[in-house]
Amino acid sequence: MIQRLANWGNYPVMDCEVQDFTGEENWQPKDSEPIIARGMGRSYGDASLGKKICSMTRHNCMLEFQEESGILWAESGVTLSEILETFVPRGYFLPVTPGTRFVSLGGAVAADVHGKNHHSEGSFCDHVAYLDLLTESGGIIRCSPTENPEWFNLTRGGMGLSGIILRVALKLKKIETSWIQQTNIKVRNFAELCELFQQHQSATYSVAWVDCLARGKSAGRGILMLGEHVSKKQAEAKGIKNLYTQIKKSGPKIPFFFPEFILNRLSIKIFNLLYYHKQLSRKSEFVTPFEPYFYPLDSIQHWNRIYGKRGFIQYQFVLPFEGGAEAMQQILETIAERGFASFLTVLKVLGEQQGILAFPMKGYTLALDFPVSDQLIDFLKELDVLVLAAKGRIYLAKDSRMSVQMFHQSYTEPAKQFQQQLQQLAPEKQFQSALSQRLQII
Amino acid sequence: MAHNSIQTILVLGAGSDIAFACASLWAKGGNRILLAGRNIDALSRKSADLTVRFQVESSAHYFDARDYASHASFYQNLPAVPDVVLCAFGYLGNQENACKDWNEALTILESNYTGAVSILNIAANDMVARKKGGIIGISSVAGDRGRMSNYHYGSAKAGFTAYLSGLRNRLAHEGIHVLTVKPGFVRTQMTEGLPLPAPLTAEPEQVAQSILSAWKKKKNVLYTLWMWKWIMLIICTIPEGIFKKLKL
Numbered sequence: 232m233i234q235r236l237a238n239w240g241n242y243p244v245m246d247c248e249v250q251d252f253t254g255e256e257n258w259q260p261k262d263s264e265p266i267i268a269r270g271m272g273r274s275y276g277d278a279s280l281g282k283k284i285c286s287m288t289r290h291n292c293m294l295e296f297q298e299e300s301g302i303l304w305a306e307s308g309v310t311l312s313e314i315l316e317t318f319v320p321r322g323y324f325l326p327v328t329p330g331t332r333f334v335s336l337g338g339a340v341a342a343d344v345h346g347k348n349h350h351s352e353g354s355f356c357d358h359v360a361y362l363d364l365l366t367e368s369g370g371i372i373r374c375s376p377t378e379n380p381e382w383f384n385l386t387r388g389g390m391g392l393s394g395i396i397l398r399v400a401l402k403l404k405k406i407e408t409s410w411i412q413q414t415n416i417k418v419r420n421f422a423e424l425c426e427l428f429q430q431h432q433s434a435t436y437s438v439a440w441v442d443c444l445a446r447g448k449s450a451g452r453g454i455l456m457l458g459e460h461v462s463k464k465q466a467e468a469k470g471i472k473n474l475y476t477q478i479k480k481s482g483p484k485i486p487f488f489f490p491e492f493i494l495n496r497l498s499i500k501i502f503n504l505l506y507y508h509k510q511l512s513r514k515s516e517f518v519t520p521f522e523p524y525f526y527p528l529d530s531i532q533h534w535n536r537i538y539g540k541r542g543f544i545q546y547q548f549v550l551p552f553e554g555g556a557e558a559m560q561q562i563l564e565t566i567a568e569r570g571f572a573s574f575l576t577v578l579k580v581l582g583e584q585q586g587i588l589a590f591p592m593k594g595y596t597l598a599l600d601f602p603v604s605d606q607l608i609d610f611l612k613e614l615d616v617l618v619l620a621a622k623g624r625i626y627l628a629k630d631s632r633m634s635v636q637m638f639h640q641s642y643t644e645p646a647k648q649f650q651q652q653l654q655q656l657a658p659e660k661q662f663q664s665a666l667s668q669r670l671q672i673i
Numbered sequence: 674m675a676h677n678s679i680q681t682i683l684v685l686g687a688g689s690d691i692a693f694a695c696a697s698l699w700a701k702g703g704n705r706i707l708l709a710g711r712n713i714d715a716l717s718r719k720s721a722d723l724t725v726r727f728q729v730e731s732s733a734h735y736f737d738a739r740d741y742a743s744h745a746s747f748y749q750n751l752p753a754v755p756d757v758v759l760c761a762f763g764y765l766g767n768q769e770n771a772c773k774d775w776n777e778a779l780t781i782l783e784s785n786y787t788g789a790v791s792i793l794n795i796a797a798n799d800m801v802a803r804k805k806g807g808i809i810g811i812s813s814v815a816g817d818r819g820r821m822s823n824y825h826y827g828s829a830k831a832g833f834t835a836y837l838s839g840l841r842n843r844l845a846h847e848g849i850h851v852l853t854v855k856p857g858f859v860r861t862q863m864t865e866g867l868p869l870p871a872p873l874t875a876e877p878e879q880v881a882q883s884i885l886s887a888w889k890k891k892k893n894v895l896y897t898l899w900m901w902k903w904i905m906l907i908i909c910t911i912p913e914g915i916f917k918k919l920k921l
Contacts, residue, residue: 232865232866251865254714254715256714291722292718292719292721292722293721293722293725293726294718294721294722294725295721295725296725303725305725306718313726317725317726
């Protein structure tokens with residue numbers, strides 16, 4: 232069945248031939264045309280798009296749970312939201328979670344997603360005990376950091392190009408309550424923000440919202456948001472009775488694409504201004520259910536529609552610490568000066584890199600949301616130059632527009648290594664996406 | 674359903690989307706689930722899923738609606754006596770093929786009608802003997818009036834609807850309830866690829882919700898979505914002289 236599909240950014244939109252994955256026993260190896268697995272379509276660009284797509288959403292059984300170790304063995308179409316619904320009431324949490332809970336387990340592995348605890352607890356695949364991969368030969372390979380590690384490293388962050396992720400053993404994190412102790416600290420500029428990240432590196436969760444329209448001395452001002460799981464003792468001391476809150480199913484829905492004029496420089500500026508000044512004191516501490524802290528946007532269904540029919544681009548890159556702060560400052564100033572307003576801008580410090588093609592590396596990552604326009608596409612090319620000069624790179628799960636050159640210049644070694652390994656293990660190149668073809672990843 | 678005692682639910686044709694959505698809701702309520710159908714591998718996975726998600730007892734059992742001879746022993750060998758039987762198997766088939774190919778026609782008739790009669794007779798007799806139980810049959814709006822586009826499927830479902838109606842009449846005297854469900858369009862594997870009109874099409878979870886709620890209220894016949902009741906009323910009142918000239 233041909234369907235017109237886009238991922239979360241609604242850009243680009245493509246005609247894709249979609250087939251449902253109905254089990255490895257029905258899989259036809261060497262199906263001539265390349266294909267790519269697709270989960271919830273929550274990557275932003277063209278990662279899970281392509282001429283032929285294998286939808287994994289019906290492949291969604293939870294198969295086994297070991298109470299002791301907290302290891303959940305589940306099919307790749309299970310969503311992180313379902314895992315939370317099932318296990319939060321039993322005292323377990325996701326070891327790592329991205330900013331939305333509506334991603335599939337397979338997608339989380341393929342993009343090796345990171346969360347607010349990357350600096351302290353690594354990325355998603357650091358908590359994957361093992362996984363089953365359907366390879367192009369039709370065989371199933373179980374891989375982990377110790378068993379067939381070459382396959383594991385190729386698959387984590389491998390954007391689905393090594394095969395179809397069938398099942399994942401995820402080690403959940405034990406929690407005593409589902410509440411989060413949140414600390415918000417208002418920062419006046421980027422230098423101060425860096426300093427505070429440094430000061431609070433022992434915090435379990437940390438992320439900063441940045442006012443991307445603040446200029447000059449105020450460039451990089453924002454709010455640092457730290458989080459810790461609330462222990463049972465702390466909850467009792469605060470008089471919290473229900474240790475595990477129920478997850479709210481779904482909130483209001485954006486019913487249609489907003490007209491493009493709604494998000495303009497002025498409305499974004501007002502939003503950012505209000506957001507910055509909402510908190511009056513320098514520091515505020517409070518206890519909150521986990522959803523508003525981890526998933527502030529999930530409460531509004533189809534929030535991507537506010538960017539209009541042309542969609543939006545989430546531009547996320549990482550810069551290494553060395554020279555990264557200066558380059559970040561320069562990038563923030565460039566954005567503010569040129570007047571490209573990002574509705575939501577998020578900055579975070581990342582930890583070590585793992586795997587081959589995985590995005591994270593030690594340094595600063597910034598994510599910006601821009602509504603698509605012709606000028607924007609040109610402007611992002613300018614930002615690419617700055618990112619490249621600072622030895623940074625762009626997150627593949629968010630990309631829809633970087634050039635082949637940009638990819639190969641910024642991912643030079645990883646790209647080479649990935650190609651070589653894949654050539655050895657899966658020479659037929661059965662798994663390809665619009666992303667892999669656009670960037671000539673394999 | 675937390676206030677009810679734990680029940681054992683037998684789901685026949687548990688591979689169907691509507692059936693599994695119902696099974697999930699029952700499992701959520703803490704009940705024990707027996708999943709039956711032909712694809713035992715898939716059912717084993719689904720049974721594991723119910724156990725992991727809802728911490729209930731669940732198991733998978735091989736059942737072939739067209740293998741009548743096996744039905745009695747299938748029912749006897751279940752690990753628990755079912756309090757409720759949901760009969761959800763069915764086969765839409767291909768109307769055009771069925772006109773020419775008797776095997777296709779027979780498969781449609783058996784999968785939607787005779788198979789159901791065979792297994793439900795066994796379940797009903799057992800329930801009468803125990804003086805408790807309940808039966809839910811998933812028929813179809815297609816059984817309300819035969820139309821050129823799917824009258825093999827429709828006639829089999831018409832038979833099933835009439836059977837359920839008679840069964841309800843008989844079992845009412847024994848205090849055993851029978852619910853007939855007539856879904857309209859539902860987005861399932863059965864209808865995959867068909868161009869269904871969105872406002873008239875339900876999700877399996879939606880249908881499951883209304884089935885469980887109708888069951889609780891002891892309704893006799895349930896149309897899902899609700900407007901199908903009125904659509905079918907109109908279709909059924911069109912005089913035959915006009916109806917036969919339509920292309921429905």
